[in-house]
Amino acid sequence: MLPATEVKAVVFELDGTLVDTAEDVCMAAKEMLADLHLPSLNTELVRDWIGDGTDRLVHRILSRKIDGVVPDSLFRIGSALFLKAYQRRNHAAAELYPGVEACLRQLTRKNVPMVVVTNQATSLANDILIRLGIRNHFALVLGRDALQEPKPSPDGLLEAALLLQLNPDELMVVGGSVNDVNAARAAGCPVVCVSYGFNYGVDIRYSAPDEVLDSLASFPAYLNKGLSKPAKTKLGKSGLAPKLAKPINR
Secondary structure, three states: OOOOOOOOEEEEOOEOOOEEOHHHHHHHHHHHHHHOOOOOOOHHHHHHOOOOOHHHHHHHHHHOOOOOOOOHHHHHHHHHHHHHHHHHHOOOOOEEOOOHHHHHHHHHHOOOOEEEEOOOOHHHHHHHHHHOOOHHHOOEEEOHHHOOOOOOOOHHHHHHHHHHOOOHHHEEEEEOOHHHHHHHHHHOOOEEEEOOOOOOOOOHHHHOOOEEEOOHHHHHHHHHHOOOOEEEEOOEEEEEOOOOOOOOOO
């Protein structure tokens, strides 16, 4: 069980936690395959493969396997076509999940520092946050290119803690995939997940985060009171959630 430490900042995942980017990604994948004169791919598969960065996603789409790898020559062409198509869409279909804006506003009013750590490129992550009008809530945005290793490595969380001058266990991680849980555990951070995240089509409860929320609208209340009991879900107990030593700026 994680130590009962006062949480002083919150680290959010972007894709599948704050923002639904799936439609833009799926449309870019469709255009890439068409440009390469390859058959189209079920969009549900593409959606389930989001979360490990663009390079990994392109390999998956071109190989049609979650662990697939294609030759470098094909990957380079496919990656260029995918990024061009994705950028051309300019995040037209990206939208905040219900409850996200209310959550961020409450935490901002309480002066809780917030950070985004994502496997997306930093520039693309900033573009999405600006377009959706929520970039001002975040002190830092750390993308794949700003880190030595992407999630599930804890590098992004450790870098965020360093830049905020906090201990890692003073960060609360909020994500939606097993990568977020594994990164948080490796860094020593408490972790909460949303039930709707991009997680390869697998229920996030199997990854045993400290708590699972159906909407981020309930997250500020969770932070304020902490949880002293194990989360109860249809899959059974997932372990004790970290109890906050003090409420954040009541």
